[in-house]
Amino acid sequence: MSASARELRDAIIGGQASARSHVEEALAVARGAESGTRPLNIFITLPADDARCDADEIVEHTNDTEPGLLLGVPVAIKDNIATLSMPTTCGSRILDGYISPYEATAITKLRAAGAVLFGKTNMDEFGMGSSTEHSAFGPTRNPNAPDRVPGGSSGGSAAAVAAGIVRIALGSETGGSVRQPAAFCGVVGVKPTYGRVSRFGLVAFASSLDHIGVFGRTVDDAARGLTAISGFDKRDSTSAELRVPTFIDSASESVKGMVIGRPREYFPESLNPRITAACDAALERLREQGAEIRDVSLPHTSLAIPTYYIIAPAEASSNLARFDGVRYGLRMQGDGLRAMYEATRSHGFGAEVTRRILLGTYVLSAGYYDAYYRKAQQVRSLIARDFSKVFASGVDVLLTPTTPSPAFGIGAISDPYEMYLADIFTVTANLAGVPAMSQPIGTVDGLPIGGQLIAAHFEEAKMFRAAFALERALHGVDQ
Amino acid sequence: MSATSDWEMVVGLEVHVQLRTRTKAFCSCSAEFGAPPNVNTCPVCLALPGALPVLNAKAVELATRAALALDCTVNPVSVFARKNYFYPDLPKGYQISQFDKPLATGGHIDIGTRSDGASIRIGVTRVHMEEDAGKSVHDRFDRVSAIDLNRSGVPLVEIVSEPDMRSAEQAGAYLRVLKQLLEYTDVSDVSMEEGSLRVDANISIRRRGETALGTKTELKNLNSFSGVERALKVEFARQVAVVSGGGSIQQQTMMWDERAEEVRPSRTKEGSHDYRYFPEPDLPPLVLAVDWIDHVREELPELPVARSQRYADEYQLNEYDREVLTASPHIADYFEAVARPHGDAKNAANWVMGEVLARLKATKETIGTFRVRPADLAQLLDLVRDGVVSHTAGKQIFARMSETGDPPAQIAERDGLLQVGDDAQLIGWLDEVIAEMPDEAARLRAGEKRLTGVLIGAAMRKSGGRADPRKLNQLLNARLGS
Numbered sequence: 001m002s003a004s005a006r007e008l009r010d011a012i013i014g015g016q017a018s019a020r021s022h023v024e025e026a027l028a029v030a031r032g033a034e035s036g037t038r039p040l041n042i043f044i045t046l047p048a049d050d051a052r053c054d055a056d057e058i059v060e061h062t063n064d065t066e067p068g069l070l071l072g073v074p075v076a077i078k079d080n081i082a083t084l085s086m087p088t089t090c091g092s093r094i095l096d097g098y099i100s101p102y103e104a105t106a107i108t109k110l111r112a113a114g115a116v117l118f119g120k121t122n123m124d125e126f127g128m129g130s131s132t133e134h135s136a137f138g139p140t141r142n143p144n145a146p147d148r149v150p151g152g153s154s155g156g157s158a159a160a161v162a163a164g165i166v167r168i169a170l171g172s173e174t175g176g177s178v179r180q181p182a183a184f185c186g187v188v189g190v191k192p193t194y195g196r197v198s199r200f201g202l203v204a205f206a207s208s209l210d211h212i213g214v215f216g217r218t219v220d221d222a223a224r225g226l227t228a229i230s231g232f233d234k235r236d237s238t239s240a241e242l243r244v245p246t247f248i249d250s251a252s253e254s255v256k257g258m259v260i261g262r263p264r265e266y267f268p269e270s271l272n273p274r275i276t277a278a279c280d281a282a283l284e285r286l287r288e289q290g291a292e293i294r295d296v297s298l299p300h301t302s303l304a305i306p307t308y309y310i311i312a313p314a315e316a317s318s319n320l321a322r323f324d325g326v327r328y329g330l331r332m333q334g335d336g337l338r339a340m341y342e343a344t345r346s347h348g349f350g351a352e353v354t355r356r357i358l359l360g361t362y363v364l365s366a367g368y369y370d371a372y373y374r375k376a377q378q379v380r381s382l383i384a385r386d387f388s389k390v391f392a393s394g395v396d397v398l399l400t401p402t403t404p405s406p407a408f409g410i411g412a413i414s415d416p417y418e419m420y421l422a423d424i425f426t427v428t429a430n431l432a433g434v435p436a437m438s439q440p441i442g443t444v445d446g447l448p449i450g451g452q453l454i455a456a457h458f459e460e461a462k463m464f465r466a467a468f469a470l471e472r473a474l475h476g477v478d479q
Numbered sequence: 480m481s482a483t484s485d486w487e488m489v490v491g492l493e494v495h496v497q498l499r500t501r502t503k504a505f506c507s508c509s510a511e512f513g514a515p516p517n518v519n520t521c522p523v524c525l526a527l528p529g530a531l532p533v534l535n536a537k538a539v540e541l542a543t544r545a546a547l548a549l550d551c552t553v554n555p556v557s558v559f560a561r562k563n564y565f566y567p568d569l570p571k572g573y574q575i576s577q578f579d580k581p582l583a584t585g586g587h588i589d590i591g592t593r594s595d596g597a598s599i600r601i602g603v604t605r606v607h608m609e610e611d612a613g614k615s616v617h618d619r620f621d622r623v624s625a626i627d628l629n630r631s632g633v634p635l636v637e638i639v640s641e642p643d644m645r646s647a648e649q650a651g652a653y654l655r656v657l658k659q660l661l662e663y664t665d666v667s668d669v670s671m672e673e674g675s676l677r678v679d680a681n682i683s684i685r686r687r688g689e690t691a692l693g694t695k696t697e698l699k700n701l702n703s704f705s706g707v708e709r710a711l712k713v714e715f716a717r718q719v720a721v722v723s724g725g726g727s728i729q730q731q732t733m734m735w736d737e738r739a740e741e742v743r744p745s746r747t748k749e750g751s752h753d754y755r756y757f758p759e760p761d762l763p764p765l766v767l768a769v770d771w772i773d774h775v776r777e778e779l780p781e782l783p784v785a786r787s788q789r790y791a792d793e794y795q796l797n798e799y800d801r802e803v804l805t806a807s808p809h810i811a812d813y814f815e816a817v818a819r820p821h822g823d824a825k826n827a828a829n830w831v832m833g834e835v836l837a838r839l840k841a842t843k844e845t846i847g848t849f850r851v852r853p854a855d856l857a858q859l860l861d862l863v864r865d866g867v868v869s870h871t872a873g874k875q876i877f878a879r880m881s882e883t884g885d886p887p888a889q890i891a892e893r894d895g896l897l898q899v900g901d902d903a904q905l906i907g908w909l910d911e912v913i914a915e916m917p918d919e920a921a922r923l924r925a926g927e928k929r930l931t932g933v934l935i936g937a938a939m940r941k942s943g944g945r946a947d948p949r950k951l952n953q954l955l956n957a958r959l960g961s
Contacts, residue, residue, distance in 0.1 A: 082529045203528040207760035321572020322526040364755035
């Protein structure tokens with residue numbers, strides 16, 4: 001398993017391979033991963049013939065003067081991003097078999113870049129979870145250690161890349177659902193600035209925190225995928241009307257003179273010392289290449305998890321109200337309207353989704369709004385201001401651990417609050433809307449761990465510059 | 480027991496007005512009324528998973544125009560909010576509305592004049608934008624309800640008044656003036672039949688002289704302005720009876736039953752809803768440049784009060800004429816398009832208020848589709864004034880014009896209605912009449928003046944109504960030497 005997306009594309013342009021042969025290879029790897037005594041359960045839907053047909057159509061575009069960035073590259077899609085031919089279930093019984101009559105802007109852009117859509121991947125129901133155990137379609141296993149979780153909620157997409165089925169996959173995140181599984185699976189995962197990628201067609205969990213993100217085997221894969229799907233979309237009122245740099249160009253830029261911040265709140269004494277050591281080793285590699293390492297502080301970091309678990313459920317309780325059994329998806333019979341609603345939603349939603357809808361309904365209720373939601377929004381501004389201040393002080397990029405631990409065992413965490421802490425280092429970037437990414441920086445007990453880079457709003461190019469340099473230094477990846 | 484006259488009615492109105500946009504508030508579906516069910520829908524207004532709202536700029540402009548016409552302060556920053564509740568015709572499970580930061584606040588409407596000459600001013604608390612829900616149809620099919628989502632996402636403004644009205648008649652006057660302003664500003668079709676204007680009324684009572692507000696009830700299912708007035712009177716009487724009998728008013732929603740002329744408590748507990756409002760994260764705050772707001776204000780058309788004043792200054796019309804002519808901007812425009820070319824404003828006013836309005840009422844037409852174009856009517860009035868056709872013929876010609884839309888001169892010619900003023904012709908008819916009625920002619924000659932009419936009438940009949948009666952009169956006088 002060698003080829004990056006760039007190499008797959010080059011092979012097509014050079015005539016050594018075809019989109020169809022890439023798809024056949026991916027199907028073969030997928031068959032291996034999904035068979036045996038412990039199938040990884042990566043895909044909810046994988047229509048082989050559709051992928052073959054799409055690949056065959058790519059042939060026509062091979063001789064384009066400007067071949068797409070993803071020409072003939074199979075890309076797996078998280079199952080909460082609307083696609084035309086495959087169902088979009090969000091890992092939920094309530095949308096089992098639901099096929100969208102329109103497709104997400106990110107999907108249209110992927111296809112325009114020459115990508116071949118390659119199946120819909122498993123996920124925690126509606127993105128709510130950090131382990132891909134909360135799926136109506138069963139848990140996904142971590143390709144590096146099948147008794148462990150791949151992280152979540154985009155666990156299927158992370159595993160599809162880690163298992164070598166695809167080089168690029170789309171995920172989404174609301175509190176770290178791309179970066180955390182990327183860290184657990186040993187792949188690259190990037191969440192752009194809020195507004196960089198259109199959310200049109202991403203089934204909403206918490207609208208002000210939701211992002212579409214990209215997994216890649218390499219930094220180039222992730223940068224390539226992100227370049228393809230970025231850009232203003234008039235159908236998303238929160239999308240930014242800004243020029244999109246070609247992020248793969250960051251590979252040629254040095255980190256010499258860059259200031260890399262090490263926020264002390266992300267390195268508590270309780271943190272696994274081997275994770276701290278791996279991050280410090282990564283910082284040392286960047287220093288060796290001419291970057292300045294600076295100790296910085298983001299003082300409101302400890303408030304991020306409680307803030308997140310007020311805002312995200314509040315928005316979710318409203319966003320998920322449309323799943324009512326009236327127009328599409330599951331409908332259970334009931335005696336009267338209210339009984340139909342209750343039966344449909346009780347049966348259609350899993351325990352974690354139900355828990356968050358109840359939590360969100362509570363914090364928005366009359367008499368509680370000020371104490372919870374309004375207060376959480378105020379704290380959210382403080383967390384965002386922490387980032388603004390540190391970037392305004394001359395820091396270009398922050399480096400932190402992505403997660404406080406490597407992948408945990410399937411079924412090992414049953415306490416919801418303990419599970420929420422898996423996102424402790426990632427939720428801040430969603431609350432502030434800043435771009436962030438995770439890349440492999442070593443192993444603990446043979447399990448991959450991730451280092452997180454965070455940049456200021458719309459400074460993904462700087463973030464990628466550090467990521468390319470780190471990848472070169474740690475893995476000798478040739479760019 | 481205390482008499483009804485000891486009590487005062489306190490009323491505030493909430494009016495929902497559909498904005499006159501081509502497309503819906505947050506998607507590009509047609510907002511047109513009357514399409515087959517569920518035709519005007521898309522992923523956004525069906526609330527399909529992943530769809531997002533995009534604000535209609537025209538809706539913002541119309542809402543701003545309405546707010547300015549009501550003398551509100553338009554807020555440079557307002558915020559959309561989600562109003563959450565479950566109902567099958569509300570696809571998202573929430574309505575996009577505005578809550579604690581509405582588009583506009585603090586306006587007023589003058590609805591008349593007090594005996595002391597001061598105007599009766601009703602405060603407008605707020606104007607906010609929101610989207611409509613779909614329509615539930617419970618009586619069309621056996622045992623099932625049907626949902627039509629054509630209306631889902633249609634743009635509305637909600638106009639909330641202060642509890643400043645003290646009678647059913649004031650509430651009626653408020654609604655008529657409000658409707659007039661919305662017509663003038665071309666913000667809405669303001670048709671209660673098509674649901675583009677909907678009214679809910681909050682009503683409480685208190686003893687005369689008291690200033691505190693009593694417990695209110697909300698009246699719904701009000702289908703006409705007169706229905707609003709009647710419902711308020713019925714509910715007022717009910718509240719007075721309850722309190723006079725030692726009871727107290729429950730805060731609740733009451734449904735008006737038009738046919739039974741009754742109010743009865745709504746079965747759904749509207750008041751107990753907790754809508755869990757919070758800012759709509761899919762839409763950034765609505766930021767309006769002060770320059771843009773000023774521009775919309777400058778572009779406001781002449782409003783009724785100003786127009787009425789101008790009709791006094793420019794056309795010297797009396798108060799009654801001005802009120803009738805300016806009630807609707809379309810009638811007012813029509814009047815001016817007649818008066819300007821014709822020149823005699825009072826004559827134009829009489830014709831528009833008489834012939835034109837009577838005709839519209841009889842045929843249930845609107846001025847917009849009326850066949851008689853104002854320029855043609857002005858020409859007709861010229862023809863009458865210049866004696867080319869008689870006044871009687873003028874009315875006949877008008878009737879033909881309103882059927883065919885043909886120009887008046889053409890009709891006059893074709894139907895032989897041109898007035899005959901030629902002396903020889905007129906004398907010819909007079910001579911025939913004098914020959915046929917020698918007794919009457921002799922008595923008139925002898926000074927029995929009242930016979931003039933009889934002889935003129937006979938000559939007119941001979942002419943088929945075409946003779947110029949003034950000239951005929953002169954000639955008869957000359958002939959019979961009186």
